Amino acid sequence: MAILFSSQSALPFLSLILLAFAYTGSQADARAFFVFGDSLVDNGNNNYLITSARADSPPYGIDYPTHRPTGRFSNGLNIPDIISEHMGTETTMPYLSPFLKGEKLLVGANFASAGVGILNDTGIQFVNIIRIYQQLNFFEQYKQRVSALIGEENTKKLVEESLVLMTLGGNDFVNNYYLVPYSIRSRQYALKDYVPFVISEYKKVLQRLYELGPRRVIVTGTGPLGCVPAELALHSPNGECVAELQKAASLFNPQLVQMLDQINQDIGDNVFIAANTNQMHMDFISNPEQFGFTTSKIACCGQGPYNGLGLCTPLSNLCPNRDLYVFWDPFHPSERANRIIVQQILGGSNTYMHPMNLSTIMALDSRA
Incomplete structure (x- = not known):
């Protein structure tokens, strides 16, 4: 018995075939980009x-080009936006965005969520955030959605040839171990023991x-x-x-590099690349003027000493020229600082990229 398609019912099917065909033809000059982590790389999931x-x-x-808040x-x-810019691709969308569908999925996705850490108990004060294993679960879901568009083999290729940025760890200290005096984790571990514990948990995430x-x-x-x-x-009366x-x-950063080297050795390939963002920031902090900044201590947006207390809000002090400040708010770099960091990610020596x-x-x- 012949199966008849109306032209209307055939359209979605035809568009999937065309999308899969377009994907195989265009992948030579583009690679998908995926982002996991915390507020340094979250572009709107929260x-x-x-x-x-x-x-x-x-x-x-x-x-921002629209001059409106985006969740960044x-x-x-932020750093992922600027990496996308250098790769010549459009910015990845937040995974939770209802607009991330169809061809947009082939660009990649941003799964990051402000407040998260390596440990599940990091950031509990923020209540509803996408913890790292949930980000990885969403990535699995993403792969299923893309498979429905371009097929399983093309999806496997897209993921294998992609670039991933993973940014975690800071919150496990500032929003966990040191969040309050005598925190649960600080009573459980001395710092010299807490760091290897966090590193061992991070290894499981990366594996x-x-x-x-x-x-x-x-x-x-x-x-x-x-x-x-x-x-x-x-904590600093004198700056x-x-x-x-x-x-x-x-303690954390050298142990992270050692752990990444160990995983690469076990795999037999340089899959994991360490970005020494600690040194990148210390360059600004040690000599802000060398990079065209007037200060590395005072946030552009905030209140209190160093504009470091509370959140950046419409009522906060706001500097007129963001390009002169290393820090935009009490915790996060300005766009200009992010651009210098990405320059080091792109072209930095072994001191910065390993x-x-x-x-x-x-x-x-x-x-290849």
Whole structure:
């Protein structure tokens, strides 16, 4: 018996075939980009959640092309946006956005959520955030959605040839271990024992990500936790970086690199690339003027000492020129600082990117 299609019912089916065909033809000059992590890389997922960890009101987004808040914890673009810019692709959309569908899915997706950490109990004060294993579950769901568009084999290829950015760790200190005096974790572990525990949990996260298919993953370290305006406001009467938090960063970051090296050795390939964002930030903090900043201590938007207390809101002090400030708000870099960080991710020496920078990755992969 012949099966008859009306032209109307055939359209969705035909569009799927065309999309799969278009994908196979265009992938030579584009790669999907996936982002996992916390507020440093969240581009709006938390806007769709009932949580206090949001950046959805002015003056956030004041320098974004629309001059409106987007959910990014920035005056403008954040690190993933600027990486996409350099890759020549459009910015990945938040996974929770209802507009992430059809061809937009092939660009990639941002799964990050402000407030999360490596540990599940990090950021509990924010209540409803997308914890890291839920981000990975959403990635599995994403793969199923894309498979329905371009088929399983094309989806496998898209994921294997993608670039991933993973940014976690800072909240496990500032929003967990050091959140309150005598926190549960600080009573449970001395700092020298807490760091290896967090690293061992991070290893499980990255191994799970590897199982899901990506083969190029940039993993950023923590920044200099004791030098952000929020910590200066609370713990530094003289503007010096807070020693205890700096110690946490100095223990965590080298152990992270060692762990990534170990995973790469076990795999037999340089899948995981360490980005020394701690050193990138310390360059600004040690000598802001060299980079065209007037201050690395005072946030552009905030209140209290160093503009470091509370949140950035419409009632906060707001600097007139964001390009002169390393920090946009009490915790997050300005767009201009983010741009300098991405320059190091792209072309930095082994001090900043280990074992290679993003430009080298892209050159290697284009020849493969």
